Amino acid sequence: MGSHKALVVAIMLAATPILAAAAQETIKIGSSLGLTGYGSATDAHWRDGMQIAIEQVNAQGGVLGKQLELVFEDNKSTPQQAVVGYRKMITDDKVVAFASGCISAGNFAAASFVAKAKLPMFLCSILPRQPAEQKWAFQFLPPPKFEVDARYQYLKEKTDIRKVGILSDPSPYSLLMRDLAVKGAEEFGLTVVANESYQQDDADFSVQIGRVNAAGAGALIMLGQGNAVVTVANNIRSLGLTKLLMLGSVNELDILLATGKVLNEQYLFPSPLIQVASDDISVISDPAARQAAEPFVKAMKAKYGRTDNAQASRGWDSILMMAAAMTKAKSVDGTAVRDAMEQLGHFVGAGASYEFTADNHIGISHNPYVIAQVKDGALVLKK
Known part of the structure; x- marks a missing residue:
């Protein structure tokens, strides 16, 4: 009899998280966000996109007869705080899934x-490293x-530049891009002649830029986000390097506009089309993609005015x-x-099209990036 009772107790304990989630009045979605620190602008937009998506879903009746509720914790852009926040949301808030921001290191630290x-993790960042963790994560x-x-395609097709220099920060995403940039240059007929690094809180990059220029690079490939991008642009201008093209990373609208104001057409960057479409939806020529983007753009403008749709659109999609x-x-x-999720099939979203499967948890399979520039205070496609 005692063993039977013990078995019943064990079964009840194992079922407690599921029962607790089922008993809640709302369906709680957790999110670890870098709302302070170097990832603050990026993750704030991801949160905005999630919030308006939740409002839309709830206005249409919610999910399974219940309203969605967003629960988020500020990880302060550090893995240590991410672990604390993830644990709280699991144990105290009883979230049933995560749609977390772009701080890769924080998501990695909590993934195990x-x-x-x-619990499934829908991530703005790259997937965690271990296969057992990737099984629960969707990128x-x-x-x-x-x-x-x-x-690289732009440099190959639109310019005579064949030598490039790289300047990267130490984030997991930037380091991954740096390795890809070094290994992939030859495919496009390019040569990486300098490979420099920096810390996110560095105040001057003149030494690294000088070495890139001295190596004969015609373009500086900057792999990083935040205010450092503007600082690099100011350094390039101060050094008088008017022929050094700066090709930045995907970035926040405010950073793109500020950097473009410094370097004008000397600064180009990859951008998801939805970011360029924030002011002009007509740049999206595909009818299905435009139909998916229109309600998102309308909701963002109604709630936030002019804002950045790059990360927000994928938060909405998630x-x-x-x-x-x-x-x-x-x-x-x-x-x-x-x-x-693995069986949903092709899904046309506001930020991209996705197709997750049991064997592939990286949803975006076609390159969504265009090369853009800043002109008259707005993002435009580079012709």
Whole structure:
């Protein structure tokens, strides 16, 4: 009799997270966000996109008869704080899934125990490294190679530049892009003649830029985000390097506009088309993509005015796909939602088109980036 009671207790304890989630009045979605620190601008936009998507889903009746609720914790752009926040959301808030921001290191640090809790992670960042963790993670960030290839394709087809220098920060995403840039240059007939690095809080980059220029590079490929990009542009101008093309990373609208104001047409960057379409939806020529983007752009403008749609659009997409997976699974159970995500098939979103499968948890398979520039205070396609 005692062993029977023990078995019953064990079964009840194992089922507690599922029962707790089922008993909640709302479906709680957790998000680890770098709302302070170097990732603050990026993750704030991701949060904005999720929030308006949740509002839209709830206005249409919610999911499985319940309203969605966003629960988020500021990871302060550090892996240590991310771990604390993820644990709180699992144990205290009883979230049923995560749609977390772009701080790769933080998502990596938490991935092992999120996987053990059998909760799906929809990520703005690259996937964690371990296969057991990747099984529970879905990447809404385009593969880093797409960002590298967009720059290199432009240099190959539109310029005579064949020597490039790289300047990268130490984030996992930038380091991954740097390796891809070094290994992939030859494919485009390019040579990496300098490979420099920096820290996010550095105040001057003149030494690294000088070495890139001295090596004969015609273009500086900067792999990094935030205010450092503006500082690099100012350094290039101060050094009088009027022939050194600066090709930046995907970045926040405010940073792009500020950097473009410094260097004008000397500064180019890869951009998701939705970011350029923030002011002019007509640049999206594909009818299905435009139809998916229009309600998102309208909702963003209504709530935030002019804002940056790059990260926000994929935050929006992550919530709509999560809702679709829960509806398909007829459940908020983590395993059921994960399996349903792998079976959704082709999904046209506002930020990109996605196709997750059991063997592929990187949803974006076609390069969504265009090369853009700043002109008259707006983003425009580079012709």
